[in-house]
Every structure is written in C-alpha cells, then in structure tokens.
Amino acid sequence: MTADVPSFPPLKPRDPADIGGYRTVGRLGAGGMGAVYAARSPAGELVAVKLVHGDLAADPDFRARFRREADLVGRVVGPCVPRFLAQDTDADQPWLVTEYVSGPTLRQHVREHGPLSGAPLHAFATGIAEALRAIHAAGIVHRDLKPGNVILAPDGPKVLDFGIARAIDETAITSTGGLFGTPGWVAPELLRGSPPSVAADVFAWGGLVAYAATGRSPFGTGSAETMAVRVLDGEPDLAGVPEALMPLVRAATGQDPNRRPTVEQALAELLCADQATVVGPGPEATELVTRVLREGWEAPPPPTVFTGDPAPRRRPRRRRPWLPAGAAVSALVLVAAGVWVAGDRFAEEPVETGETGEVADAGAVEQGVGEQVAVEIASNGLFMVHADPNGTLDITPGFDGAGSALPEGVDRAESVVASVNVGTVFADVQEQSGVQVFGELEYLAEEGEFTLRAGDLGLLEVGDDWDPLPDDPTADGRPAHTADPDDVLVTVSPDSPDAEFAVDFADAPQSGLLTYLPAANALGGEAEVAGVYTCYMNWHPYPPVDMTDEEYVPCPAERPE
Template identity: 55%
Template sequence: MSENGPAGRVQPARPGDPSRIGPYRIIGRLGAGGMGTVHAGVAAGGMRVAVKVIHPEQAQEPEFRARFRREVELSSRVAGPHLVPLLAADPDAETPWLATAYVPGPTLNQHVTARGPLPEGSLYAFAAATAQALAAIHAAGVVHRDVKPQNVLLTPAGPRVLDFGIAHAADGTSVTRTGVMTGTPGWISPEQYREGAAGPAGDMFAWGALVAYAGTGRLPFGAGAPDVVAFRVMSGEADLDGVPAPLRGVVDRALAQEPGDRPSAAQAAQECAVLLASQVTQVAGAGPATAVDMVAAAWDVPAGTDPSWQIPADRSRSKKRLIGSVVLAAGVIGGLAGGVVALLPGGAAKDTHAASSTASAAPSSPAGPGRPSARTAKGDTASRQRNADDGSAATAASWGQARVAQGAGEHDVARAVLHDEGVVAREMSDGVDFTPEAVRFHPSRREVYLSYRLSADEQGTMYAETEIAKNMCLTVRDVVLRLHPDLTYRKYVLVKTASGHDPEVTWEDDFRTDSQCRSAADDGTGQDTDGATQEWEPDDDGLSQAMVPSTDSAEIRVADGAATKIIASTNGMRQKLGTDRVLGNQQIAVGFDPADSAMYVWSDYVGWTQEQAEDWAAMAAGKACRALLRERASAGGSWPYYRYAVANLGGSGYLMMRSGTATTVSDCPS
C-alpha cells in the first residue's frame, strides 16, 4: 500500500469514497493495494495526512481485523526522525483505518526507476538513516518484516521508512495464518524461507539488499519467478558490484546467511554514521552538529514534484462534535519529537507535550500585545510592537543575517510554517494574493522569519496580515514548544517583500508568552485579555492534543488529581448510572490542550444511556471546573488553563457532552 502514485500525487476521489474518515476530510486518493486504499486527508488545522482504509471484505475477517489491530498497536510504539509517524487510528471501526503524516517524495523504487541509483554521498546518508530507522523499530520491540524499496520514501530532508503493514512483535507474538509467508520475494531472509523465522536479523538482511539496490539500481538477487529468487537468496551471493568499498563491508555482513553473523541495526547505524561523517567532512570541511544534520548535509536527491492539494473550504462547525476514535494517537504524536534524535545509537527521543507553564519559565519579553511593526502599522499600533531579547526590534538587516534551516528541528519548523501558510494562501478571499516564500532562522536573536509577498487593498492587507500572523504564531508555537522544546527560538517575524522595494518587517511577536496567539488574532475589536469572551467550542483537534501524554509536572499533577476524583465519583454513582463494573484509568482520563487552554475529560465506557451519560458528564464537568479554579488560585497567573470539556465515547466516535469556562466556583456545574 505504499506506492502512492507519481511522487504522492493526489488522484481524484472515486464514486463511493468517503468524504470524512475519523477527524479527517478526504480530498482524494494517494494509492491502493492488497490491504486497502490510501486516501489523501486533511486535518482541521490543514495538515496533510495519509489515511489507510482496509478493504471492507477483509475487514469482515476476524483474523485480518486482529492483525490490523496488532499493526496499529505496534506502530504506535515506534518513533524516530527517519520514520513516518502514526497519528490516529480506529481498528474497531466498521471499516478500520489508520492515519499517518503525509510525507512528500517518491519511493526508492520510483526514484531508481526514473533516475537510477543514488549518488555516493546520498547513498551513505541513505544507509545511515534507514539503519537508524530500523534501530528505532527494533528498540521498541517491533520487527518490520517488509523492508523493501517500495517502503522507503525519499523526502527533501532524507529517507523515511514506512508501512508497518505486517510488522509484529520481536517476542514472536503475531496474528498471521500458520504457514502463510509474509514479505516480498527478494527481500526475505534465508531463515525466513527455511524456517519461517522473522526477527530483527531478517530486517537487517533486507536492509543490506536495500542499500545495495539504492547504490547500484539492480536487484541484488535478480528478478524472476519467486521460487527462483528464493533459491538465489538461500544458496547464492548478492550482486554488490558498484557498492562503494567503505560501505560494502557492512552491507556484505548484513547479507550473511546466518542471522548471528549480521550486525544489529544499531551497530550498522553507528558504522554508517562514521562513514557518513567522513563524507560530509570531505565535502564541507567540518561536520554538522548532529548526525541528523549529517544526513541532510549529504542528501542530494531531487525533491520531485509535490503539487498543492486542492483543499475545499470547510467552515461548518456544530455545538456537539463527533470525532473518530483516536485513542491511539495519545502515545504517538509525541513521537514526532524524535526528529532531533542523534543518528548514533544512544540518542533518545523526547516524547514531550510542552505546557504554557514551561514556556513561562523562559525569560519574558516586554509586556504588551504583538502588533504590526512601525513600517506598516496603522494608527498607534506601532507603539505596541514587541522587542527581541537584546531590546532591539527585528529589521530587514536582521532578516538578511538570518539563515536557512539547519537540523531536524528547524527543518520541521520550516516545513510546517510553509505548509500551513500555504493553506492560508489558498483560503484567502478574492482580491488578496498572498504567497509565502521562505523561512529563515536567527539563532542569536532567537527569531524565526517568514518572508512573503502580498497584493491587496488596505483593508485586505490588514485582514491578510492578521491571518498570516495568527497562523505563524500557532504553527511555530506548536512545533517548537511541543515537538522540539530543545530549540531556543521565542519570536516570530513576518517580512514582506516586493519587486523594486526593500523588505519590510510587518509583524513580530513572542510566541512563547502569547500562549493563545491572541495578539496576532486581535484585529482591534476589543477582545478581552483573558480570552473568556471569545466563543470557544471543544473539538477533535483539542481532544487529540489532550490525549498526547504530558511531561509538565503541574499538568500531570492536576490531571491525576482530577481523574482520581472523577473516577471515585463515577463509581459512587454506579447505581444511578447503571454501571455494571468498577471503572478506572483505563476508561476515564484527563488531559490538556495548550492551544486552547482547555482541560479535557473523556471516557470510553459505552454502557450508559444518553441520559446516564449526561449525568456523568455534568459531574465530570463540575470536577474539572473546580480543579482548574483550585490550581489557578494556587499558581496565580502562571496557570494557563481556564476551559474544560467532557466527552464520552459513543457508537461512532467521541461526543462532546459538556464544556465551559472556569470563572468562579458558583459557575461550575454542580
């Protein structure tokens, strides 16, 4: 299911294709295969995703459904900079599905077919990155079992390993029919052919063949009938002519007949990282700071086309929203932080959920909402411009000193900003022509810059720049604080460019202290500073964010205390609720959405009637409201959360039951 057409080009939807799967709008197809169809989807915030949906006839088979459920469980364990993360899934839906981040780029198979083998520098980067990806998979206790050119994407920043369609646990537990061979001929290890054994060493055999194919453009065991290829694998030698001599040693060992003679993925990653460092040093004169940087520095593969997705507008919202069962996203989205993991074994991914209280610990900028800069400000708004840490405002000169992205974290920021601003550009009203151009970084000033072109009348310009700034603030805040908290940036700057004119800094603000990006959203209509008067509705994005495990001590303490009280009260109401068993943390949970300063309470207990669920939600909402007020009184102004929402799992998704703003105890539900 991984061959997604020409470099991921979106194909038109077909009759009968769904318009929505879980929380995602479906706008077309990316590909299809034996297991099902891969749809092009869009999250509420505009992020592009790939949604794999199982064929209905296969979903009716209990064995196949169990296998898919196992795939989702195993995929949720794995995170790393050279993997494609699982975002959400519902293996128990009538038609099971899972969603991953959309990653542009051709597969290795498509690239080699169109352009031939990888150049030598890129080959070293490819070998190191894919070995590290397998090391992350194996460290999580998972075996991929289908390592092949169709399952590696060549993105602009380097390779990504994907498709855990037949992954299984390294401890041997799996859900497959006895005697059924899984894998692809030519990429199956000798021991799997002989004994049906598929372990980490089998993945390494396939990795050796993969690197050989990437470096030579030839199948290392040739083509032909499956039994002929199998005979060559078990009795012949791989064709390694053309593999660079320094790399050939580790590849040759990976292709050893005996599993015990092969290097582990971590060992191969370390050897390849050393070889890669030598290559980068020869070219650049000095190696980059991290091994992820080395992959990016050595990577010289054409990005290919990544055409814009035609995303239809979707502004409809309901008071109570059903969303797909994205419980498994809780342990996964934080895995995106693995983008900063060093390639050498021993680097550890950081699974973080940055909180506003964490941000507030950083040095603060002068008070006052961020506004358009003096160069394009209207009225007196220029006087409210924020300054950098050194007291100076951003200028065209500081923008000129800024550099392009370096390292996985900065690359993630740049890609996210350009993607999200591209969505804004497509949704601009008639008469407004907005084009995002480039993202740059000024480490010493701790600033992230977006340059853009904009053509509109005065009113359209004010509207557009407000939207651009709000989106920039939200995107940079999310990626830096939640996914890459090691980055020290704290300020975003917008720079307007135009032919024949000098660049202008049009907006700047501190995204760390402006926790709700309110100053960017404020168009001068007099929004209350605490945001309480702004209409808010709980939604799928907020609940998904709340399901991401937090690492902030205050959030963990408050969530644990609230959950304990809600669970105790729930069990105390068993007779009224008709609950036939004692519930616990497996059925009731609490989490936080920093973007909307909201606490979410949710339950997946499905035994309640609608009236009973309403009674439970009223109780849970009261507990959540009072928990927020207690923490606000204790922590003072540093506690950022003042909203709450309660959701219950229904037959087809989470139903938002109660929501509100924690203002006073008397306002909390009783």
C-alpha cells in the first residue's frame, strides 16, 4: 500500500459503522451476495470486509455458499493474492476480512493509460501465473479470471474475487446448473458442458495477458451469445502480443484443454526455471516471482476520478460488430448468466430516411426524430437497453407484456446501448422491511451517455385481485411504490462506463413486480421508450426471477411455507 490515505465512496445511512470489531470507513462495492467495505482493524490497518446481505443470511444455501467462499479464500497464500485475515460465518450477518489492495483494476488502467509493455508486462504475466499456482495448489479453480478481477497494486498484480471459485474435487453449490463466468473469458470446454478445471483458468490467463499487452479482449466484444460463438469457433486476436510471450499465450488460449500448458509450465518458462522448482507451494518459486516483481514491476498511477462539467452530449455512432461464421447462436442461449452482458454497438454510417430512401447525414438523425429506446430481459435480473435513432425497433411505448421483444432482423449487437444488472434486498436490514433495488449499470456504446433515474424503477404489488402476467402492470390499479423521477442515480459514458446504484422503497412488500422504464431523455434527447417488468422476491436466492414466457414464475404475494 502507498503512504497516501485513499478516499472511498461514502457510507450510506444504513451501512454498519462496525463489523466484527472492524470500523467501516467507506463502501467499495455491492453485489448479489453482499457489500464490500473499506474498514480499519483494531490496530488501524486498512482492510476489506465482505458482509452478506441481512435477508440472505437467513437462507441456508447462501450461508453455506459464503462459508465455502471464506474457506476457499483462507486456503490461498501467495504474493499475488490478498491476505486472508478473519471471518465469522456464524454471525447474524456473516463476514470475512482480507487485506485491502489499493490500485486500479487492469481494465481501468488499460482504459486510461493503455496496455502494458516490456518488463511490467512480463512481471504481470508472471504474477498472475503465480497467483493461479497458489490458487490451484490450494485445490481451487478460480473460474472468473478477467481484467476487472485483477488489481494493479504498487507491489504487483493481485487476483481478487473468489465469489464463484470452487474446490477442484467439490460438487458446486447451485440449484440451477447455470454456467458461471464472464463471456470471452470462459474456456470453450465449459461452454460445451465440461466441469471447471485448472486448464480453464489457464485459458483465462492467456486471454488476460493478451488483453494486458494489446488493450483488446482477445475475443472482442458483443452479446453473451456472440462472445460464446467466437470462443468456440473463432481464433483469438493476439496481434500485438510480444514475440517472447506469443507461444505461451497462443497455447494457453487453444481449444483443447489437454494441449494447454499447465500453470507450472507457464511459470517455469516465464522464470527461466526448471519446472520442478515451481511445483507446489514451496518458497523457491515464490522468491523468484518476488524478484521478478521487484525488478520489473512499475507501480501504476491511481485510476482517474472524473469530475467537473460533463462533456457535451453526442449521439452514439454506429459500428458494425465483428460477427463470426459457424456455430448457431441459438444453441448457446443456455449459457447466459447474470454476470453476462452484451457488447458494443454504434459506428457512424449514413441512414435511409423517408419513403424515398434518401440518405440522411448523422446531424439530421441527431434531432431525435423517431428515436426509440427498448428494454429486453436478457437473463435473471439483467436488462439490456437498445436504441435506434430511426424508430425501427417497432416498440409499443410504455409496457407491452412481461418483456419487450425486438422485431426480427434487428441486430442486438448493433443496437445495444447499456446493460442494467439488478437485485433486491431489504431497505432496512435491522427492521427487515422495505425493498432496496441495487445493481450495476454499464455503458456499451462508443459515444454519448446514458442516465438512470430513481423514477425509472418501480415496484408494484401482486395478489389474487390482479393479473399475474398483465400487458401493462401500471394500468390495472394495483398499488405502486415509486421514487423521485428527477433523482439521478448514475450517468455512464465511454469515459466512465461502469457505475453502481441503489434506490430504496421503504413501504414496498417483499415480493412483487419490478418495473424498468427508462426516461424519455435517458440518452440526452427525447425518445419513445418501452419498458419491462419482472418478478422480485427478497427470499429468492437470485432475485429477481426471469419472467420470459418460457420461464415465467408467478410472483407470490407472501413467502411460500
């Protein structure tokens, strides 16, 4: 850690002041399982504390999952993983504590300062391989190695987030059998149904080194299905990877897991050492890695904090997505998971307008004539926002069933603007009342910005008096719980594409319909918008529940016995 005292996003009014003797000083993030806080230990050390949401702590499956995560984190020891410090998985709200790691994520650093090169790149590849060696030596597969889960700390890269890691010899704790991971970083054999293995982590390591060297994801960007097709059928884009690293990276990102190098083989080559030196958790390999980091690593600058007046609003430009030939995308629908998001759109092209088919320039389209914005449900709790300046999305403004469907022929990778990943918990954990809708917003266009307001989200009650699957849930007189429509939760743009949000509905019941209808000016102009609704249940392990026609689950007014 540096001598400077970092600043953190402030605590919210209902955030705890103390967790197990650790004094909270800021909020680092939140997700479906809980929140992560910056805190001070009794000795004054800065630490990271992960706290399970209060309502989920009562769920035996969630408690078992968290207990398992704490056990996994406690097994791993190495210079490139945060130190495990403490845990209490039997507390009313279970928690665990690790070393606080300062620095930007790899993704932040590449976005703001470009790729790594030379000795720092070699040190990065070595450090991540060392982290995987320590993880695998503890009998664990990470399963979600990606740029957002690597911190570039002053003393070297650190691999974070064991939330979906699993013991190599263990049966996963899941009731759905879904595929965990992030598109473009999930190995092809996992997409085909094989169980997680150390070879899958090696695949992600190769992609991570390529990303660090080039600033590009080796399988590009796009929707979950498109990314999966590229991994299965396409060759990774490795142009720009240095010659010294190319053989290792190419082999690591190969299709056949049996032909990929092991972590020990990769580390031995990077260290110019005999493979026997790096097998197991012995001190010799750790000392060699520490020397490489000490001699080659350069502490990165801290991530930029965007302040001041926002840039002038510009309409997004169209870009043709890279679409591979080969495997059918429809066969891959089942791989979608809550953490999977769709990719880029928008590059500037002339567009046809009017009955004559005349070509209009971008400036004419930017007047907002006919602009439409539509929301789709991509998977549990994952909304995809699409936009078209010519009004070709064929939407019905407002609500039109459980989920808006884009017309045939619309390229989703071409029209997508943003993803909104949501969940629900108690608004007041102590009183176990109200509902908080929280989540993450990611901007996926190259220009412009997108704003999420509190009033875009709403909670509607359910019961025998109302249609369980209405065309327009706001039109049948059921009680509605709303927030201030002028309260801006977050605004995202290419310069700052990721943001977390939360909005409280103090009087809402613990089950109902969650609606999302973007404001007409969410993209800066005026547009016709179509919204969606889904079921939320605060006792469900992965709220809200998917409400597509094929997987519709009636939303109960009370928790089933």
